[in-house]
Amino acid sequence: MAVANSIILLMNNVVEINKVSKAFGSHVVLDNVSLNVEEGENIIVFGQSGTGKSVLLKCIVRLLEPDKGDIFIEGTNVLTLRIKELNDIRKNLGFLFQGAALYDSMSVRENLEFPLVRHFTFTDAEREEKIKSVLEKVSLEEAIDKMPSELSGGMKKRIGLARSIITEPKLMLYDEPTTGLDPITSKEISSLILELQKSLKMTSIVVTHDLLCAEIIADRAIVLNEGIVQHEGTITELTTSRDPFLRNFFSHEIVEEQNRRNNV
Amino acid sequence: MKNSKTKVIKRNSIENRLTEFFIMIAGLWQFQLQFLKQVFVPPYEIDQIRKHMDELGIKTLPIVSVTGFIIGLVITMQMHPVMVRFGAEAFLPGAVGISIVRELAPVITALIFAGRVSSGIGAELGSMRVTEQIDAMEVSAVNPFKYLVITRVFATTFILPILTVYVIFIAFVGSFIAVLLVQNMSYAYFIDKVVSSVEFGDAIPGVLKTFVFGFIVGIVGTYKGYTATNGTEGVGKAATTAVVVSSLMILIFDMVLVKVTLWLWPTV
Numbered sequence: 001m002a003v004a005n006s007i008i009l010l011m012n013n014v015v016e017i018n019k020v021s022k023a024f025g026s027h028v029v030l031d032n033v034s035l036n037v038e039e040g041e042n043i044i045v046f047g048q049s050g051t052g053k054s055v056l057l058k059c060i061v062r063l064l065e066p067d068k069g070d071i072f073i074e075g076t077n078v079l080t081l082r083i084k085e086l087n088d089i090r091k092n093l094g095f096l097f098q099g100a101a102l103y104d105s106m107s108v109r110e111n112l113e114f115p116l117v118r119h120f121t122f123t124d125a126e127r128e129e130k131i132k133s134v135l136e137k138v139s140l141e142e143a144i145d146k147m148p149s150e151l152s153g154g155m156k157k158r159i160g161l162a163r164s165i166i167t168e169p170k171l172m173l174y175d176e177p178t179t180g181l182d183p184i185t186s187k188e189i190s191s192l193i194l195e196l197q198k199s200l201k202m203t204s205i206v207v208t209h210d211l212l213c214a215e216i217i218a219d220r221a222i223v224l225n226e227g228i229v230q231h232e233g234t235i236t237e238l239t240t241s242r243d244p245f246l247r248n249f250f251s252h253e254i255v256e257e258q259n260r261r262n263n264v
Numbered sequence: 265m266k267n268s269k270t271k272v273i274k275r276n277s278i279e280n281r282l283t284e285f286f287i288m289i290a291g292l293w294q295f296q297l298q299f300l301k302q303v304f305v306p307p308y309e310i311d312q313i314r315k316h317m318d319e320l321g322i323k324t325l326p327i328v329s330v331t332g333f334i335i336g337l338v339i340t341m342q343m344h345p346v347m348v349r350f351g352a353e354a355f356l357p358g359a360v361g362i363s364i365v366r367e368l369a370p371v372i373t374a375l376i377f378a379g380r381v382s383s384g385i386g387a388e389l390g391s392m393r394v395t396e397q398i399d400a401m402e403v404s405a406v407n408p409f410k411y412l413v414i415t416r417v418f419a420t421t422f423i424l425p426i427l428t429v430y431v432i433f434i435a436f437v438g439s440f441i442a443v444l445l446v447q448n449m450s451y452a453y454f455i456d457k458v459v460s461s462v463e464f465g466d467a468i469p470g471v472l473k474t475f476v477f478g479f480i481v482g483i484v485g486t487y488k489g490y491t492a493t494n495g496t497e498g499v500g501k502a503a504t505t506a507v508v509v510s511s512l513m514i515l516i517f518d519m520v521l522v523k524v525t526l527w528l529w530p531t532v
């Protein structure tokens with residue numbers, strides 16, 4: 001019965017992180033972190049700078065190797081996979097990096113077709129249609145032949161997002177998707193993420209400091225502190241908590257958010 | 265007291281530099297092994313190799329043309345009075361030809377190529393590393409080592425010999441102009457003298473060693489860029505150290521290859 005329950009649990013959880021630890025030298029960044037993300041869920045990861053939020057995302061896709069623990073994506077332990085099998089998993093996930101990480105030497109079109117050319121057998125016409133459709137989703141059809149250096153910060157984020165979703169991944173990981181953007185663009189990007197998540201039925205893990213972004217996107221949130229998941233709940237539960245750490249953590253964010261709302 | 269403190273700091277600094285140097289050599293060795301391990305595994309990214317060869321060739325053509333012409337001109341002007349002193353004026357084209365083909369053109373082209381290309385590769389890949397473009401490539405299930413490193417190393421390895429052959433011809437043009445300035449000689453006579461003096465055993469080792477030099481330029485540049493850390497400072501460091509290390513390695517390998525080629529293709 002217990003085995004059956006755990007199988008059902010594994011099947012519902014798109015991502016399951018079990019007691020993952022990661023240290024850089026003597027500095028422990030993640031200490032037995034566990035987290036389950038259910039299918040279709042949008043989960044926000046909060047935490048102060050340097051608490052391992054981005055490290056956690058990079059461990060999930062194995063850009064970094066955890067020191068111990070297990071990470072399951074759709075029931076497969078990615079930490080035990082060989083590179084070819086790991087790449088099969090990676091083809092079904094998207095990752096939006098903090099700086100968008102667009103390939104500087106390629107135009108927007110080349111950036112978008114990069115994963116398509118390598119992993120799919122689309123005809124030229126089908127590929128072109130996909131590129132145009134994804135650019136339409138992020139409202140940047142006119143940028144198709146531009147180089148990344150000709151784009152603004154917000155546009156880069158949108159194109160980065162377009163590149164991540166062009167393969168229609170089931171799981172999306174966002175590393176600070178609204179950092180460095182003005183409040184209006186930040187709200188637009190957050191709404192876009194939610195819209196895409198609903199239309200493509202994706203599961204998302206979002207690392208952010210932006211409370212407005214979190215309020216728009218989140219089903220649930222966790223707070224990482226000193227290498228562990230210290231708090232978990234809905235955004236309202238966390239922001240209205242009487243816990244001294246959370247009050248201290250969110251007080252600054254709430255003031256910032258109020259300022260943003262005034263601006264918006 | 266102050267002196268002993270200064271000595272300790274100096275010793276630590278030397279120790280750190282030596283440690284860094286040996287770590288770099290070990291890293292470069294491992295990087296090269298990874299290259300050999302992955303180079304024969306598909307996909308081969310032929311289009312990328314061709315693209316890099318075109319870019320590198322076009323990028324370095326003007327500077328190697330000027331360098332080749334000047335080498336030919338200067339070496340001929342320098343050698344002319346010496347040959348006159350020994351009464352061997354007629355041997356001038358042959359002596360210049362052998363110097364250019366065996367040593368000057370391959371090594372100087374490789375050094376110019378290292379300065380122009382190795383730093384460019386180091387800076388480009390370094391910038392891709394610190395802005396997470398290489399991570400993005402890896403997450404999208406594309407092997408960045410094959411796409412970025414192997415293609416560039418292939419391109420440098422095969423474009424440098426082509427550039428060297430071109431530089432040899434340009435250097436002969438420079439040399440002929442210098443000969444015309446100091447003595448009366450027809451172009452046909454000059455070419456005849458060069459061709460009769462420069463043997464197969466002179467041309468082949470000169471060109472063959474540029475494959476090794478090209479590989480050095482590619483592998484050092486990509487290694488420095490691919491493993492860059494510490495943001496923009498790391499990118500600058502990758503670019504400058506790539507030039508220093510590849511130039512030094514070209515000269516060291518030249519020393520070894522001279523011995524090897526003389527053994528394989530004896531001149532006497």
